[in-house]
Amino acid sequence: MDGYFGRYLDVDLSDEIIEEYETPEKWIRNYLGGRGTGIRILLEEMDGDEDPLGPNNIMIFATGPLQGTGVPGAGRHVVVSKSPKTESVSDSYAGGFFAHELANSGYDGVILRGMADSPVYLVIDENGPGLEDAEELWGEETADVDGKLKARHDGGRVATIGIAGENLVKFSCIINDKNRAAGRPGFGAVMGSKKLKAVLVKGFENKPIYNEEKLRKTQKEFVENLKESSSIEWGKYGTASGLGALNERGILPTKNFQKGVFDKHEKIEGETLFNEIITERDNCTGCPVRCKRVVRTEFAGEEVEEKYGGPEYETLSAFGSLCMNSDLTSIALANQKCNKYGLDTISTGNTIAFLMEASEKNLLEEDIKWGDSEKIVELVDEIAHREGLGKTVAEGIVEFAEEIEADFAVTSKGQEIPMHDPRGKKGLGISYAISPRGGTHMEGFHDDFREESPEIGVYSLSDRFSWQGKPYATKRFEDFQSFLNSCIFCAFTTNYAGENYNGHLIRRMVNATTGMNIGPGQMLDIGERNFNLLRIHSRREGYTRSNDKLPKRLREALPKGPSSDSPIPKDKMQEAIDEYYKLRGWEAKGPTSDTLRSLGMGEVIESIE
Amino acid sequence: MDGYFGRYLDVDLSDEIIEEYETPEKWIRNYLGGRGTGIRILLEEMDGDEDPLGPNNIMIFATGPLQGTGVPGAGRHVVVSKSPKTESVSDSYAGGFFAHELANSGYDGVILRGMADSPVYLVIDENGPGLEDAEELWGEETADVDGKLKARHDGGRVATIGIAGENLVKFSCIINDKNRAAGRPGFGAVMGSKKLKAVLVKGFENKPIYNEEKLRKTQKEFVENLKESSSIEWGKYGTASGLGALNERGILPTKNFQKGVFDKHEKIEGETLFNEIITERDNCTGCPVRCKRVVRTEFAGEEVEEKYGGPEYETLSAFGSLCMNSDLTSIALANQKCNKYGLDTISTGNTIAFLMEASEKNLLEEDIKWGDSEKIVELVDEIAHREGLGKTVAEGIVEFAEEIEADFAVTSKGQEIPMHDPRGKKGLGISYAISPRGGTHMEGFHDDFREESPEIGVYSLSDRFSWQGKPYATKRFEDFQSFLNSCIFCAFTTNYAGENYNGHLIRRMVNATTGMNIGPGQMLDIGERNFNLLRIHSRREGYTRSNDKLPKRLREALPKGPSSDSPIPKDKMQEAIDEYYKLRGWEAKGPTSDTLRSLGMGEVIESIE
CATH class of the missing domain: 1.10.569.10 (Aldehyde Ferredoxin Oxidoreductase Protein, subunit A, domain 2)
Known part of the structure; x- marks a missing residue:
């Protein structure tokens, strides 16, 4: 299928074996790519009881349909793996220039298994993929690693860990292009545990594009839309x-x-x-x-x-x-x-x-x-x-x-809550509580910014303090953002609502790249499937609804300001979660087989049986 | 693709030539079947200026993915053709037993072109398809035709016109199984103009089913759901x-x-x-x-x-x-x-x-x-x-x-308004005004019966007299019903909202039959595509927004009763239509090429250029 090579580089660090891993077209059609295909691979290749910092955890660097095409918003890659913080599979995104190289490397991504005996780094360049000794890079600062590897390999882009990852700090991250971070779930520690200091990649094989002319035409419309919206000025x-x-x-x-x-x-x-x-x-x-x-x-x-x-x-x-x-x-x-x-x-x-x-x-x-x-x-x-x-x-x-x-x-599920207080964004509070990724601001409903979003199906909005309709709006926005995350598309080039909503243009760029025919609804289906895929992982790890809760601090009212007197009481949150679970078709353990069938993902039912 | 034979019988009545017509898999994936594929064929084969009662009009009997499988709700077929009433392509549905035979005939449907010199009828049975003389049946009552043809061909199911169709009465219909009618757009007259008295069909070739076990399992769930709902008792x-x-x-x-x-x-x-x-x-x-x-x-x-x-x-x-x-x-x-x-x-x-x-x-x-x-x-x-x-x-x-x-x-667009007064169902009023089929109750939002329908994306309902959110709810329900109509599924075995909502089960039966993976959103995409396909036809016929209006009578208030004092003023309706057009991405003439691209139906853009 266009838009993909249909293969990942599959690297076993323990045995230093490098192979190719083919991704069935059905996975791409159902889950699109990026985190979707990545997490689908993990479902296939892992059992759910691995030590996140042990040799059986798998880490994947992945790209999606738009990476490598040069369209704005797609300069991002995703890392998926089991998180040492949440003890379940999670995903982490970073901008920069690494994604563009990886997506033109002849592989849609890289699977990293096992654990090296001593520090190594992975190179993917014109000489093919290979592991190199990184003993002398161990302990180095990220920018130094970046500079040294580029000099040694005559260019390329580098993702690397610093000493925090080497020291297995639970909230260490992976830095690419010196100042972009794949943060949050602690994947720096996972990389550190594998003794993989860095990955350098050069794009030397053009990504297959279904209809280049259509892509560029839509890209132009997309940029014009961005210019009309507040995005460029916002920058x-x-x-x-x-x-x-x-x-x-x-x-x-x-x-x-x-x-x-x-x-x-x-x-x-x-x-x-x-x-x-x-x-x-x-x-x-x-x-x-x-x-x-x-x-x-x-x-x-x-x-x-x-x-x-x-x-x-x-x-x-x-x-x-x-x-x-x-x-x-x-x-x-x-x-x-x-x-x-x-x-x-x-x-x-x-x-x-x-x-x-x-x-x-x-x-x-x-x-x-x-x-x-x-x-x-x-x-x-x-x-x-x-x-x-x-x-x-x-x-x-x-x-x-x-x-x-x-x-x-x-914290929520071991993940520190990010910098959006949910007491004044009730919908986001639901996401913080229920997300299989723990407290995340990257897939939720930010109540206070939204106009109506007819394509997303959120057309009647209550105010940011109200619980009215919030489980529904939260689910819908999560699904939309989950789609964006499967495209690995940037939230800051996306207009979620109002006149300059551009979900349709993002989708059309995906269609032009892949030859798919994704409409507004299927866009949300893909998002919902991927959201459930993540929840299947956490289900397999033993997470249940009882883990979906907010920390005590957020149950206290803020003392002053425009969001004071609006705490998140336990019973209110539980009511909202009741409704949310019903909307998602989840039982306490997560998605039921019926729900998965209704989403057209019957193929993963055995994972929950 | 399973669930389809992928071919229609293609009958030229003028030259008595019977061939096969292959339907591209892309059409089936995009438009599903039933009226979707039927109307897509008409877009391909007609130009838009045909006399509905002339030889260049084409009439199609079609089945969809679920006909022929025996699942409840799917005992229906659709007829599509250019209507002598609306002067645009329309669709008409009938229950009974004819659909089951047609769907097991080795063809997904029958295309009827041209015009016979003298009355004929079409037989599709174990001897293959053929045209037979119907001179002596001309003028006969429908039940008599039914009886005589069954006797002559040893069974089968019959769809026939009576004298109204022969006399080209503009609101004549096609009767199958003696008492089921494909009514509304005047297709009896179209059949009469073609001097085609009847079609007898016997199912002698099993419809291909992707996963019979899955289908029957879901069918069972579907029937259980029906039993829990009010549907069975309602019967x-x-x-x-x-x-x-x-x-x-x-x-x-x-x-x-x-x-x-x-x-x-x-x-x-x-x-x-x-x-x-x-x-x-x-x-x-x-x-x-x-x-x-x-x-x-x-x-x-x-x-x-x-x-x-x-x-x-x-x-x-x-x-x-x-x-x-x-x-x-x-x-x-x-x-x-x-x-x-x-x-x-x-x-x-x-x-x-x-x-x-x-x-x-x-x-x-x-x-x-x-x-x-x-x-x-x-x-x-x-x-x-x-x-x-x-x-x-x-x-x-x-x-x-x-x-x-x-x-x-x-009337609306020449079609008499059916028996639901829109003054007490404002959403339905919008459908009556905007539908490319003219006044129809088969694809609209019946404001007074609905609970929340999260899958359909209608979660906040205003009362039946209010205009609030009605363009949005109307569009969403139209798209859902348009999907049902592409499945040719019965509205009375469908629960649109509340606890016993069963859209997901219908979709899962389609998936089991076809091997497709339709999720809740793609379900609506298919509906929306088909709704637009119909509007492309009316656009081609010269219809514009100025034709979207209700008759004067409905602008007057009802004099008494619980829906009095709630007329439909012109300006209110125009405001609602403004919003509706915006939601559909329509300009005055109908869908724009941008809208079609966003729906994943770029392949039909040339029809509007």
Whole structure:
């Protein structure tokens, strides 16, 4: 089928065997690609009781139908594997330029099995795929690895771990192109456990495109639509522009989610960032939005360099408002450290905020004050090196919170909640609770931004505090975003609603690339199938509905601001989850065989039997 | 592809050439079958300027994926052709047993082109297909044709026209199995114009089924679901049970739509019918609901026999309340006459009600009083024979109304409005106005019966009088019903909403039969594609948005009852149509090429260029 090579590179690191893995066309038709096909492969190749950091866990780098074509929004790849944080299969996305190379490599992705004896890296280039010794790269910073490998192999794009992944920090990530991160589920640790330091890939084989003319025509329409919408203009302040907006709504996570308003928000928001420390704006393959921040500054005598990019919204909030820290340069430095060590900024910031609250409540020996900028950057170092407090919290805050008897770890299924307070976005709260990926903002209904979306089937909206219709809207938006994630398409080039909605154009680009005929409904079917595929994995791992809950902190009302007096009571959430499960056709354990049949995915029923 | 033979029988009546017509798999995947493939064939084979009663019109009898399998709800076939009433391509459905034979004949349907010199009939049986002389059948009543042909060919099932079709009455229909009618668009006249009296078909080749075991398993679930719902119980009084219910809501069409309440409704409603004249209940292939009425009675000395079945809801209302007629036996006789002559009961009743009002208003020489039962049955005779007033009104009431300067013909695009008053069902009003088929109740949103339908994407319902969200709900339900119509599935075995919603089971039966993988969204995509296909035909015929309107009568408020004071003002309807067109992606002329591409039907764009 066009749009795909129909094969993955299949690398066994234990035995150093490199083969090809063919993906049945049926999988591609049902699950499309990207995370869909990736997670389908994991369902086939894993049993569900693997140690995430053991040799039987499998990690996949994957591309979808649009990667490699150069269309805006598709400069992204996905990594799927079993997460050491959630102990179930999860997915993680990163922008940049790595995807474009991988999608033109002759393979739709790379399957990584087993565990090397000593550090290696994988090369896919004009000489074919091969494993190389990485002993001397072990311990190196991500940008150094990137530079050295490119020099050694005369170009290509690199995804690598830093010392955090080597040290198996549970929230370590994989850095590609020096400053893009596949964060959240801790895949840096998975890569570290496999002793795979890096992957370098060069695109030397053109991806097959079904109808190039149609693709380029639609791409043009897509870009015109982007220009008419607020997207291009938005790129100036980028994701960071969200900080002021969320503060204004009273849902900017502040003081470890004790507050939704940060008094000093102006010091760390998008415009300030732009005016004070940004030196340029960067993009991903083919994208005119250019939302990527590049900064130069210094903090406490340490330089912050352009090569590590700059902090995005989530990072600004996690190291900023969440820790009551208003020193922008310290956040830039914390961001740099995370990128060079390969640490997830959301989880790291969330962990530090947790420690600050624990210290305030005298649950720690250490004295960690709210807003102590220097301490924040120190803690990033400690976590990556597993030194000091880092020794313990590198395992994640869930167990540590139990140990110190703290009830304010803000996590869901072991995953730290990202920087959108669900008390003022009830629909997103449902996603945080039910997502098989744990707390994620990448597949949910952000109640406060939406106009009507007739194609998505959400046409009557209640306000962001209301529960009315939210399970339904949440499911529908999850399915749509799940489709986008199967296309590995960027949320910031997607208009979800209103006049400039562009789901149809994304779909038409997929159709032009693949020769498929996906209509508006089938688009959601593909999303829903993939959402269920993920839930089948968590079902197999023993997750049930009883795991779908929010942390205690979010059941408390926010004390002031426009989202105060709107907590998420247990019973309200349970009612919403009742309705949500009914809409999804899930029983306590997850999708039933009937539901799978109704979605046209009877072929995976045996996985739940 | 399983579920289909992939070929139609292609009969040229002018040259008596019988060939096979292969349907590309892409058509089946995109449009499924039944009316979908049928209308797609017409798009290929016709240009759009044909005289509906001339040799260049093409008529198709078609089956879909579920016919021939024996599953309940699928004992139906569809006829598609250009309608002499709407002057555009339309579709007409009939229950019974004919579909089952046709679907097992080795062909998915029959294409009929040209025009025979003298009356013929078509036989498809174990000796292969052939045309036979029908000179001596011309002028015969439908049940007699049925009996004679079965005797001559040792069984089979027969679809035939009566004298109304022979006489090219514009609202004549095709009768199969003696008492089932493919009514509304006047296809009896099309068949008459082709001098094709009848089609007899025997199923002698098994329809290919992808996974018989899966099909039967799902069929069982489907029947269990039916039993849990009200459907089976509903079958006792059948469609006729709607009469009391609609009267109670004040939307029982009465006195040519001047009223919504009929004082004597009890005399003609379902329970009365059941208790007084029903001798048995009949079914269609495989169906446990058994909603088909069979009556025996007499009126004015004329016997009403079981072979012609009995009146359904639409018939009871059209010859009853609409004409202010409370004599049940006269309605039974009018129904018998319509079946034996091959006349559409809705249009015939509507025409007579129009004449009654015209007479009352002194626009006619004839004296035709409201509720004159004997006159009603006389008029049925006159229309079928084109005698007396029948000479003129057999051409339809639109032109006749102009001639006598009457502004109370209740039609849309030349099609008489069926027996659901849209003043108390605003969503249905939109369908009446915009449908390319003219006034139809078979593809619209019946506002007053619905609970939430999450799969259909209609989750927030406003009341039946409100316009709020109605364009959206209308579009969504039209698409769902359009899918059902492509499956040629019965509305009375379908639960559209609530606990016993069964769209997923219907879809799963299609998947089991075809090997396709249709999910909830693709189900609606198929419906939407077929809805657009019909609109492409009407676009080609020159229809534009300006033709989308309701007759003057419906702009007047109903005088009393629970739906009074709720007229359909022009401006409100235009606002709703604005929104509706936007949701469908239509410009004034109909679907744009962009819309077609977004639906995955780029392959038909040349039809609108």
